[in-house]
Amino acid sequence: MLAYTGSAIFDGTRMLRDHALCVEAGHVAALVPEGDLPAGVRRARLPGGVLAPGLVDLQVNGGGGVMLNDAPSVEGLRRIAEAHARLGATTILPTLISDTQEVTRLALDAVRQAVRAGVPGIGGLHLEGPHLAPEKAGAHERALLRPMSAEDLEMLCAAARDLPALMVTVAPEAVTAGQVATLAGAGAVVSLGHSAAAFEDCMALVRAGARCVTHLFNAMSQLSARAPGLVGAALESDALHAGLIADAVHVHPAAMAMAMRAKAGPGRMFLVSDAMAVAGTALAGFALNGREIRRRDGRLTLADGTLAGADLDLPRAIGVLVREARAQPETALSMATSVPADLAGLSAGRLGRGAPADMVLLTGDWSLQAVWRAGERLEHN
Numbered sequence: 001m002l003a004y005t006g007s008a009i010f011d012g013t014r015m016l017r018d019h020a021l022c023v024e025a026g027h028v029a030a031l032v033p034e035g036d037l038p039a040g041v042r043r044a045r046l047p048g049g050v051l052a053p054g055l056v057d058l059q060v061n062g063g064g065g066v067m068l069n070d071a072p073s074v075e076g077l078r079r080i081a082e083a084h085a086r087l088g089a090t091t092i093l094p095t096l097i098s099d100t101q102e103v104t105r106l107a108l109d110a111v112r113q114a115v116r117a118g119v120p121g122i123g124g125l126h127l128e129g130p131h132l133a134p135e136k137a138g139a140h141e142r143a144l145l146r147p148m149s150a151e152d153l154e155m156l157c158a159a160a161r162d163l164p165a166l167m168v169t170v171a172p173e174a175v176t177a178g179q180v181a182t183l184a185g186a187g188a189v190v191s192l193g194h195s196a197a198a199f200e201d202c203m204a205l206v207r208a209g210a211r212c213v214t215h216l217f218n219a220m221s222q223l224s225a226r227a228p229g230l231v232g233a234a235l236e237s238d239a240l241h242a243g244l245i246a247d248a249v250h251v252h253p254a255a256m257a258m259a260m261r262a263k264a265g266p267g268r269m270f271l272v273s274d275a276m277a278v279a280g281t282a283l284a285g286f287a288l289n290g291r292e293i294r295r296r297d298g299r300l301t302l303a304d305g306t307l308a309g310a311d312l313d314l315p316r317a318i319g320v321l322v323r324e325a326r327a328q329p330e331t332a333l334s335m336a337t338s339v340p341a342d343l344a345g346l347s348a349g350r351l352g353r354g355a356p357a358d359m360v361l362l363t364g365d366w367s368l369q370a371v372w373r374a375g376e377r378l379e380h381n
Contacts, residue, residue: 001022001023001024001029001041001042002022002023002024002041002042002043002044002375003020003021003022003023003037003041003042003043003044004020004022004023004043004044004046004051004359005019005020005037005044005045005046006045006046006047006048007046007047007049007050007051007361008049008050009021009031009050009351010050010052010053010329010337011031011053011351011352012337012338012341012349012350012351013330013334013338013350014330015050015329015330016031018033018034019031019032019033019034020032020033020034020037020043021051021351021359022037022041023357023375025375026356026357026374026375026376027354027355027357027374027375028351028352028353028354028355028356028357029353030353031351031352031353047369048363048364049361049362049363049364050329050333050361050362051359051360051361052337052351052359052360052361052362053337053338053348053349053350053351053355053358053359053360054088054091054337054349054358054359054360054371054372054373055088055089055090055091055314055315055336055337055360056089056090056091056092056123056336056337056338056340056341056344056346056348056349057084057089057093057271057272057273057275057314057336057340058092058093058095058126058167058243058272058343058344059093059095059126059128059214059215059243059272059273059274060080060084060089060092060093060094060095060126060273060275060279061094061095061096061128061274061275061276061277061309062080062275062278062279062286063079063080063081063083063087063275063276063277063280063281064079064080064082064083064277064279064280065079065083065277065278065281065283065286066079066080066083067097067276067277067286067288068080068094068095068096069096069099069103069107069288070277070287072096072106072107072109072110073106073110074110074113074114074117074119077094077110077111077119077122078114078119080092080094081119081120083279083280083281084121084273084275084279084280084313085120085121085371085373086371086378086379086380087279087280087313087314087315087380088313088315088360088362088371089121089273089313089314090120090121090348090358090360091121091123091341091346091348091349091358092121092122092123093123093124093125093165093167093344094107094111094122094125095125095126095127095128096125096127096128096129097128097129097140097288097289098128098129098130098132098140098141098145099129099130099144099289100144101151101152101155104130104155105155107127108125108155108159108163111124111125111163112159112162115163115164120373120374121373123164123165123346123348124163124165124166124167124344124346125159125163125166125167126166126167126168126169127156127166127167127168127169128140128169128193128194128214129144129145129169129170129194130145130146131145131147131148131168131170131171131174131175132145132169132170132171132174132194132195133145133171133174133194133195133196133197135196136171136194136195136196136219136220136221137194137219138218138219138307138308139288139293139302139306139307139309140194141289141291144289146174147174147175148170148174148175148176148179153179153182153183156183156186156188157182157183157186157188159188160186160187160188161186161187164345164346165189165344166187166188166189167188167189167191167344168183168188168189168190168191169191169192169193169194169214170190170191170192170193171192171193171194171195171196171197172192172195172197172201172202172204172205173195173196173197173201175205177204177205177207177208178208180205180208180209180210181208181209183209184208184209184210184211185209187345189212189343189344189345190205190209190212191210191211191212191213191214191243192205192210192212192214192220192230192234192240193213193214193215193219193220194219194220195219195220195221195230196220196221196229197221197229198221198227198229199221199227199228199229199230199232199233202229202230202233203233203237206233206237206239206240211241211343212240212241212242212243212343213230213233213240213241213242213243214243215243215245215250215272216231216234216242216243216244216251216259216269217231217250217255217259218245218250218251223235234259235259235262235263236262238268240268241267241269241270241339241343242259242263242269242270243269243270243271243272243340244256244259244269244270244271244272244317244335245271245273245274245310245312245317246271246317246318246325247298247311247312247316247320248320248324249299249307249310250307250310253320253324253325254325256320256321256324256325256327257325257326260327260331267334267338267339267342267343268339269335269339270336270339270343271314271317271318271321271332271335271336271340272340273312274309274310274312275309275310275311275312275313276288276293276300276308276309276311278295278311279311279313283295284296288308293308293309295311298311298312299311313368314336315360315362315366315367315368316366316367317336318332318333318335318362318366319365319366321335322366323366337349337350338350356373356374357372357374357375358372358373358374359371359372360372
């Protein structure tokens with residue numbers, strides 16, 4: 001058994017000081033006051049900062065030079081997961097951006113195989129589209145967007161039953177309440193996004209079983225006095241979680257702070273990277289559905305300036321929340337660990353007894369200092 005000391009320890013919900021995290025055989029054996037450690041226990045003294053659970057990212061389009069759309073295979077998934085583990089996210093939902101039904105099937109099959117093979121870090125799959133509103137396509141290829149069919153629904157329900165977690169982003173314009181209820185009943189996390197829908201139409205799908213909103217504020221109907229839109233539904237409904245791209249590019253820090261105050265109930269907002277192929281690399285760009293995506297000054301954009309995912313990792317998002325949106329450290333950390341894990345039904349995001357020893361060490365300025373997966377220290381970016 002090895003006891004980690006010297007840092008504050010965030011267990012997924014609480015910040016503990018003067019404690020020790022004991023790891024044995026790749027799992028958490030105990031979390032105890034440092035003074036209660038037996039004399040003979042081996043100790044590893046950490047250089048301050050915060051030891052936290054491995055981060056959980058529910059929206060990862062690519063990494064390590066690979067987009068899931070271009071590599072819907074076990075090897076592609078492995079490469080993406082490895083890139084994000086080195087960035088601190090030891091559990092991810094690889095995310096397929098709107099594509100053909102054939103590519104969607106390939107991605108579903110690849111994730112099934114990866115889960116069976118125990119590929120580290122793969123928590124399931126997030127399908128962002130293609131059942132989205134063309135009016136709010138963002139970087140999605142409009143020609144690929146379409147309403148959900150009976151065949152689509154059958155395929156998605158089967159995947160929801162097979163996978164540890166399946167998140168499906170849909171627009172109210174492209175699905176029916178019955179389809180949402182069926183998906184939710186099969187175990188999928190139905191998330192609303194890329195939509196110009198009215199508040200009332202969004203709330204109808206919440207009543208049908210939708211539980212989340214994808215990248216709050218971006219690619220959706222905004223909040224106004226007489227038309228609250230999808231943003232208003234996200235902020236008003238206690239039934240809805242909301243993902244947030246906290247890079248201070250997609251959302252202004254003041255808007256983040258206001259949203260967090262509106263969603264101040266237990267565990268209703270979480271961080272996502274919305275990362276693309278360039279994550280974990282020095283690449284200057286990549287291609288999405290044949291279109292060039294440029295990387296410059298912390299942004300990823302199409303040639304016309306449309307944002308196309310984010311040049312972001314979760315440690316930096318935590319830092320933005322704390323420094324610029326004035327979030328409490330415990331709140332920001334939970335938004336990257338226990339909150340997304342609980343929403344997706346994943347056994348990650350906490351450092352309780354028996355949990356895998358997936359851990360990150362963050363410095364006082366929230367930069368990543370070390371990563372462990374199942375107790376083994378990884379090289380990190």
